[in-house]
Structure formats: C-alpha cells, structure tokens
Amino acid sequence: MIFLIEIDFNIDYKDKQLFSRRCSLRINNRSIKTPLLWLGHPIGFEPRPWEHFPMDTLMVNAYDILMKPKIYNKVCETGIHKFLNFDGLVMMDSGGFVFQKKEELDVEPSKIIELYEKAGPDIGVVLDHPLSIQKSMSDNRKRWKKTLQNTDFMIKNNGDIALMPVLHGYTLNELKKACKEVRKINDNPKIIGLGSLVPLLFNMKVSKKLKFKNCRNFVIDATRLVREEFPNSLLHTFGVGSTKTMHLMFSLGVDSLDSTGWRLKAAYxxxxxxxxxxxxxxxxxxxxxxxxxxxxxxxxxxxxxxxxxxxxxxxxxxxxxxxxxxxxxxxxxxxxxxxxxxxxxxxxxxxxxxxxxxxxxxxxxxxxxxxxxxxx
Ligand SMILES: [Zn+2]
Structure with missing residues (x-):
C-alpha cells in the first residue's frame, strides 16, 4: 500500500512524575507540539473564535457538511481551510456519533472518504459507531464490528488524508482485542483515537448490564491500556477535553483532546x-x-x-x-x-x-x- 501522506510524530519529553508527555507532530507542511486541544466548531454558527484570537487547531464535523448541500459544494470547491478562513490544523470528525444519535440515515464510509479527499482536513476520523451505555454488551459488540469494517474500508480506499482509526470497548479485554484488530489493518498508526468515554467520565446513567465497577476508574485503565498498546502514536480521546478533565487526561499520557464544552456551557x-x-x-x-x-x-x-x-x-x-x-x-x-x-x-x-x-x-x-x- 502506498501512503502519500507525510506524518511525523516524535516524543520529545516524558514527564517523570505522571504519564504526561510533550511530542512534535508534523502533517504535510504543518508542525505543532502536543498536548493539543481541538475546539469543536459547528459549521455555520457563531462565534468563530479563531477570528478573535490565535488558535492552532479546530475540529469540525462531517455531519454539518453532508446535511447541507450548499455548504458541501462550497467546502469541496475551496477546501475546508479556505472555507473556514483558518490557517491551523483542522480535524474532521466523521459524524458517526451524530448520525447514530439522530437515527437519520446510515452514512456510507465511501461518502466520508470522498468528502475528506475533497475538503482536505489535516486529520480525518474513521467513520465510527460509538458504544452506548444503555445498550447490552452484544449490541455494543455489533457496533464495534461495524466500526472495524469501516476502518478497513477507509484505510484501504484512502488517498492522501491522515486517517485516525478510533478504538471502542467497554471491557479491558474487548479494548485489548480492538487494539489487535486495528493493528491488523494498520500495524503502526501514527494517530489513534479512543472513543465512548464521555458518559463514563461524567457519571451519566449507565446500564447495569454493562457491569462497570467504577466508571471513572475504567476510563483511566482503558486510556492507560491504549497508551501502552500504541506507545508511539498520537493518542486522541474524544469529547473529554473540558477545563477540568483535560488535566486528568493529559496526566494519563493522552496527547490530544477535543471539546464543544465552550459552547454548551455558554448555552446554559x-x-x-x-x-x-x-x-x-x-x-x-x-x-x-x-x-x-x-x-x-x-x-x-x-x-x-x-x-x-x-x-x-x-x-x-x-x-x-x-x-x-x-x-x-x-x-x-x-x-x-x-x-x-x-x-x-x-x-x-x-x-x-x-x-x-x-x-x-x-x-x-x-x-x-x-x-x-x-x-x-
Ligand atoms: Zn473573558
């Protein structure tokens, strides 16, 4: 397989007291130091923080683009950076979570790949199906199977986008197995994501069927497991970059986080x-x-x-x-x-x-x- 994308990821410094680290990431011609925080921006909405103060990273969602034909055409025509008038790194999430939540339609991974190729984000997230704290173990296993199929398809059909595979698992054994399965598709991913942690970290109502002893300790164990399975990859954990949790997650050795909390809290x-x-x-x-x-x-x-x-x-x-x-x-x-x-x-x-x-x-x-x- 030929990879046209140039990504360099190097660990510069490891903290001695906890697991934090400082790394350098270079994607194509853009360089940045970790840890990173990607503020989530819903396309078409105000405010646009990067127009008011310097920002290095921004996360957008493919859902916002795919559901609006006018925006889709414009993004494909100009590319996402020009469309947003933003010079930093753009990560595009697949929208898998939103599509799932809204139960609107089942988007195909080929559609997402096509959008990534045309829009040109610096990182494109594999179309994943996050686990649910309300569903049974077997339902969640089906979701992971679908995510894995999408990962395989998207990596095989990728052109020149830095793709981020995303791991999900609600037991440590399942997560370990998921790491192995992703490694079979891409043996050394430069970037790896970990999802489905938000409801566990913020104490939402978790189904008893899932048998968690302590949800927040599981988040810590799960993150440590993935960190050790992929020691040389940039590790991004989804949705847990609040002003409090960022300090916990960075201390665990996570390199990259995202959050839309800046808007949600303001809305309240x-x-x-x-x-x-x-x-x-x-x-x-x-x-x-x-x-x-x-x-x-x-x-x-x-x-x-x-x-x-x-x-x-x-x-x-x-x-x-x-x-x-x-x-x-x-x-x-x-x-x-x-x-x-x-x-x-x-x-x-x-x-x-x-x-x-x-x-x-x-x-x-x-x-x-x-x-x-x-x-x-
Ligand atoms: Zn202020």
Whole structure:
C-alpha cells in the first residue's frame, strides 16, 4: 500500500512524575507540539473564535457538511481551510456519533472518504459507531464490528488524508482485542483515537448490564491500556477535553483532546474561569453557583476578546448577555488552560498543577487512582 501522506510524530519529553508527555507532530507542511486541544466548531454558527484570537487547531464535523448541500459544494470547491478562513490544523470528525444519535440515515464510509479527499482536513476520523451505555454488551459488540469494517474500508480506499482509526470497548479485554484488530489493518498508526468515554467520565446513567465497577476508574485503565498498546502514536480521546478533565487526561499520557464544552456551557449561561467550575455571571436559580468575590478577582484579570478593556462590572454584564460573547470568553479560557498545562509540563511541575486543578472536586478520587497506578 502506498501512503502519500507525510506524518511525523516524535516524543520529545516524558514527564517523570505522571504519564504526561510533550511530542512534535508534523502533517504535510504543518508542525505543532502536543498536548493539543481541538475546539469543536459547528459549521455555520457563531462565534468563530479563531477570528478573535490565535488558535492552532479546530475540529469540525462531517455531519454539518453532508446535511447541507450548499455548504458541501462550497467546502469541496475551496477546501475546508479556505472555507473556514483558518490557517491551523483542522480535524474532521466523521459524524458517526451524530448520525447514530439522530437515527437519520446510515452514512456510507465511501461518502466520508470522498468528502475528506475533497475538503482536505489535516486529520480525518474513521467513520465510527460509538458504544452506548444503555445498550447490552452484544449490541455494543455489533457496533464495534461495524466500526472495524469501516476502518478497513477507509484505510484501504484512502488517498492522501491522515486517517485516525478510533478504538471502542467497554471491557479491558474487548479494548485489548480492538487494539489487535486495528493493528491488523494498520500495524503502526501514527494517530489513534479512543472513543465512548464521555458518559463514563461524567457519571451519566449507565446500564447495569454493562457491569462497570467504577466508571471513572475504567476510563483511566482503558486510556492507560491504549497508551501502552500504541506507545508511539498520537493518542486522541474524544469529547473529554473540558477545563477540568483535560488535566486528568493529559496526566494519563493522552496527547490530544477535543471539546464543544465552550459552547454548551455558554448555552446554559455558564462561564468558565481557570481552575473554577461552571459559574453563572450573576446569581440565578438554576442550581449553579454564581461568582464569589475571589472568582471575580480572577475574572477581572481576563483578557479575552469579550473582557479586554472592560471594567469588572462591564465584563459581568457582557458575559450575562447574549450567547456569542460568553462562548468566546469560554473558548479563550479553554485555550488558556491548555497553555497553563503546557507551561507546567515544561517546568516539570505538571503533577502539582493537575492536582491543584482537580483537588478538591468531582475528579479528586480519579486523580488519586491515577497517581496510585504510577507509583505501584
Ligand atoms: Zn473573558
């Protein structure tokens, strides 16, 4: 098989305290250092954060393009970078998850490959069928079988797109088997994804049929397993790049994450701040806390495009108003948190930093579990 894509992925530095690492990725003529965070952008919607502050990576979804013929034609004509007016790296997700959720139609992998070839994203995700926490083991096994068939088809019919195979498994044995099956199709993938973790990490209602002892510990074990199975590949875990979970996942040795949380939280009226959970800008009766005096001091320092040049009162007013300025603020904080993590990694202090971000809090025990694995 001839691969026309040029991808280089090298590990530059491995953290001694936990599993974090710093790597270099080069795809065609674009170079970048990991860890990476890809903010998810729904095509056709505002705001477009890269038009307001520098961004290196962006994730879009094939679903948004395939469902809108006008956009499809335009993207195919100009290419995705030009269409978005974005110079950084673009990852295109296959839309498998959305198609599955909406039960609209069963998209063919050939359609996705065709779109990738024409749109030219830097990374194209294999059409996968994420597992469901509501379904039985055997239903989920069928989903994985379909994902594996798509992986085989897409890698064999790929032209010059860097394709990311995605692993799924709700037991460690199944995940190990999945790694082996993907390796049979591509023995040394430069990029590998891991999916189906979102509901487990965020404590959603999991069917008893799946027999998880501790969902969040499973996420940690599963990620470690895949990290060890593919030590030299860029590892991307899907959907778990919140301002809190990013520190947990990077500490596990994950190189790359994505999130649409910057928009979702803004849609609920919530803002993000470094090291602080979701907050309402002003008191509201929705079960979420509003800003404390200490958090107002943190907000006062924010220099995002929404907050810049404003007094604290003006900032709060803008963030309490329409969706776009609040989403933009959140996007900026997500990127800032990535930068803060990278800085701590470069200083050899990522363990202390991640601990400070995760403890106390919802992921406190998960962090302890991870530290325990490292020091066994
Ligand atoms: Zn701000």
């Amino acid at each position: 009226g919530n803002i993000q701040l470094p090291g602080v959970s979701d907050r309402n800008p002003t008191p509201r009766n929705n079960g979420r806390a509003s800003l404390s005096d200490g958090e107002k001091i943190i907000l006062d320092e924010c220099e995002c495009p929404t907050c810049m040049g404003k007094s604290l009162e003006q900032k709060i007013k803008s963030l309490d108003g329409p969706f776009p300025p609040r989403a933009l603020h959140n996007a900026y904080v997500y990127n800032q948190e990535l930068e803060n993590y990278v800085k701590s990694l470069e200083q050899g202090k990522s363990k202390e930093f991640a601990e400070g971000r995760l403890k106390p809090g919802f992921f406190s025990k998960s962090f302890d579990y991870l530290v325990n694995i490292k020091y066994i």
